[in-house]
Amino acid sequence: MDPFTTQSLEGILRRDVHAPLYHQLQGFLRGLIERGEIGDGEQLPREEELARRLRISRVTVRQALQLLASDGLLVRQRGRGTRVVGGGARSSTIPMPLKTPLGELLHSLDTLAGNTQVRLLGWERVLPPQPVRDLFGTGPAQTLVRCVRVRSRHGQPFGYYASWTRTEHPEFNAENLAYGSRIELFRRCGIEVMKVQQTVSATRVDALAAMHLQMSTGQAVMTLDRRSFNADQQLQDLLEIQYRPDQLRYQMRMDYETDHPEASA
The missing domain is CATH 1.10.10.10 (Winged helix-like DNA-binding domain superfamily/Winged helix DNA-binding domain)
Structure with a gap:
């Protein structure tokens, strides 16, 4: 065509x-x-x-x-x-797809960050739109940190990361987000993550993400919605990642537990 x-x-x-x-x-x-x-x-x-x-x-x-x-x-x-x-x-020259297990999530994210390169596209502390405010349960005057980054491997972009984070910590800034792992920055800034919910779906890439992923607008991407909560079940971080499907795939391991208790009447 x-x-x-x-x-x-x-x-x-x-x-x-x-x-x-x-x-x-x-x-x-x-x-x-x-x-x-x-x-x-x-x-x-x-x-x-x-x-x-x-x-x-x-x-x-x-x-x-x-x-x-x-x-x-x-x-x-x-x-x-x-x-x-x-x-x-x-x-x-495009590298083989990365394999990132869903299990052992935080360790996997640190490993991913240590073996890839990140480029910060934007950072700001702003009032979020109403749908995001509803998810975080924040008031009309409470700001969140908006961050957009692209991750690459061997010079090939594979992930477009857009996030909202609940934090007032001064170290959660553009300079620190321009390098390394957000998970490590969470630890440094005392952002508690006790539960993570993830949803993986197939969507079509928009023009802005397509530009940075070197794709055509409307092509299929693997989109991951990751929501991180603290011990009080408050949403701390909302992250959407659009992955090039030829560059990264998720691998999930499920072990069958043989030591099931027997059912009783």
Whole structure:
């Protein structure tokens, strides 16, 4: 299927997110190239044609293409257009999927953090929207920490992490969240976690997460909803992770208990 038909391009750019349109377009094109959906040496549509189909300006298209050319993914020649270099070859460099057991959760998260790289996209202490406020049971004036990060392995992004956390601790800040494990930071900041509930589902990636995961908007992702509670059953942390399905899978071990008590009448 041609990825540049008007139908294929529908909805890949969103104006209701903070990411600039050229950055969203760059992420979309990068995903096509690195997955081999645009082959080595293949020509891209001209700037004016892409602009027309996406209903954006040529300047926006040009910015996205120039960034990809700077990264060595495109070659641009006056009068000859823009073509892909190395399309599909990069797929062989994608690492094997990570295996992260659901059991022994906190230890697994520390292990994951120690073997991957994190990039902080945003941090702020703000009033949450009403649905989040309802989950935490907070009042209209109580702030939570909003954090968005991306995790990568060998330079390949695999997880888009967006969280809300109940804490006033000064060390739970952007500088500390830009490195290492949130679980370790929970310990340092005295954020008590006594129970964790997780839900795994298949969803479609939105434009902003797709851009950072180097995917196309609307592709299937594995989404994990993790809710961490303290001893009083108060929600302390709400985390949603969108995982590239080709980069990470969950493995759960269930042991059969043989020493069951016998049923009695």
